[in-house]
Amino acid sequence: MSLAITIELGDADLQHFIDAMQRSQQEAKNLSAQQVTDAAARLLADGHANKLPQFIAERLQKLDSMIAMVHDEGFAMPDEDRQRVLACLTYFANPQxxxxxxxxxxGFLDDAIMIELCVKELQHEIEAYEDFVAYRKQEAAAHGVDPASLKTQRVEWAEARRLELIDRMRKRRGQSYQSSGGWRPVLFSFRG
Structure with missing residues (x-):
């Protein structure tokens, strides 16, 4: 027997998550980017070690892209954008x-909800990164190169596509701010 439950979180409900994120960011201000992503990776590993409801397992998988884009030297995310991703990941560095x-x-329900908030906040970054990874994989095959080896280096044939995707990401983010009335509060910020 399974049970389907729909949860709708209003602004007051979401404020609990925003407050928790802000507390986590305050507590994580002295952590390095590596420490933040290591904590998120541990959450992912803990999730794999437990039998989780499908809803939660699906959301935990979305952490992979966020963690990978921070460290992928081939993508070389600009620091300002990288900080946005790290800001979202700080919640997972807080054991409380x-x-x-x-x-x-x-136990992982709050993490799944926070991941959904992060995915919404980072929609354009995630799309750009996933498009870049798909392009790099396709082109690596055409060049006879192992795509995994390209995560630690930038290659000339991928550079134009990388820059194009980062530009697209920023334009789309700006357009979504404009479509919401010209200003949208940034839910998460990180200075590490």
Whole structure:
């Protein structure tokens, strides 16, 4: 037997998550980018080690792209954009999250909700990175190169596409700010 539950979170509900993110960012201000992404990777590994509801497991998988884009030297995300991604990942560096992960079935629910908020905040960054990874994989095959080796270096044949995608990412982010009335508060900020 399975049970379907729909949860709708209003502004007041979401404020709890925004407050938790801001507390996490304050506590993570002395952490390096590596420490933040290592903590997010541990959450991902912990999720794999537990039998999680499908809803939560699907959201945890979205962490992979966020973690990878921070360290992918081939993509070489500009620092300002990289800081936006790290800001979203700081929640996962705080062991004192809203619902302790040790709670059976629901322990990762807050993480899944926070991932959804991060994915929404980073929609254009994630799309640009995933497009770049797909392009790099396709072109690496055409050049007879292992795509995994290109995560630690930039290559000339991918540079134009990388710059194009970063430009597209920033334009789309600017357009979504404009379409929402010209100003949209940044939910997450990180200075590491």
């Amino acid at each position: 999250d809203i619902i302790p992960d040790s709670v059976p079935v629901l």
